[in-house]
Amino acid sequence: MISKIPRFLQQLFKKNVEFRQNTKEKVIFLTFDDGPVPEVTNKVLEILKRYNAKATFFCVGDNIRKYPECYQSLLDQGHSVGNHTMYHSNGLRSTFDNYKTSVDEFETLCKTNLFRPPYGRITKEQLRYVKSKGYRIILWTxxxxxxxxxxxxxRCLRNSLKLKAGDIILFHDNPKAERNMLFCLKNVLSYYSEKGFRFERIV
Ligand SMILES: [Zn+2]
Known part of the structure; x- marks a missing residue:
């Protein structure tokens, strides 16, 4: 499996999708998908705070509904939130109408212009719809x-230490990923901080 998206592929989709952020500064963009889940997300928030790091959380709407306090902590601590659909919908397995509902229902809980399709999977029609609503589609490097x-x-950390200025890295703040994610996150933060990088949210 590839851990870094090849540059030619990035070029191919560049018009519709963002794989990285355009900057020459030493900035890395940490992103967390599938939360908020208090038992994991709160740990992430504590770690980020220690490094004065900001991140972007692509939340599942259903989790925002279940854990509104945890969601509020994300906002209070100055992180960005993106739409990851209401029900973590797989674009290739959803009808257009179901996908549309999942995207729209999220908006009743959170207003944002950032969108990340669950599993990175989305049909052309769905993509067109999401773009027509003014969303930027954010994938990862x-x-x-x-x-x-x-x-x-x-092994996860090896994948995570390939970052360059402007790159976006994908983590998951959910119980399944917790062990690997927390280990990687701590190490990425200390490794790149020492190299003079900052961690910013996508806005
Ligand atoms: Zn996801």
Missing amino acids: VISFDYNKKYSPT
Whole structure:
């Protein structure tokens, strides 16, 4: 499996999708998908605070509804939130109408102009719809594979130490990924801080 999206592929989709942020500054964009889940997200928030790091959380609407206080903590601590649909809908397995509902229902809980399709999967029609609503589609440059139970924390970290200025890294703030994610996150923060990088949210 590839952990870094090849540049030619990035070029191909550049018009519709963002794989990285355009900057020459030493900035890395941490992103967390599938939360908020208090038992994990609160730990992430504590760690980020220690490094004065800001991040972007692509939340599942249903989790915002279940855990409104945890969601509020994200906002209070100055992080960005993106739409990851209401029910973590897989674009390729959803009808257009179901997908549309999942995107729209999220908006009753949170207003944002950032969108990340669950699993990175979306049809042309769905993409067109999401774009027509004014969303920027944010994917990632580097995937940590934190959710993969077969990967050890150190293997995930190897994937995570390939970051360059402007890159976006994908983590998951959910119980399945917790062990690998927390290990990687702490190490990414300390490694890149020492190299003079900052961690910013996508706005
Ligand atoms: Zn997801």
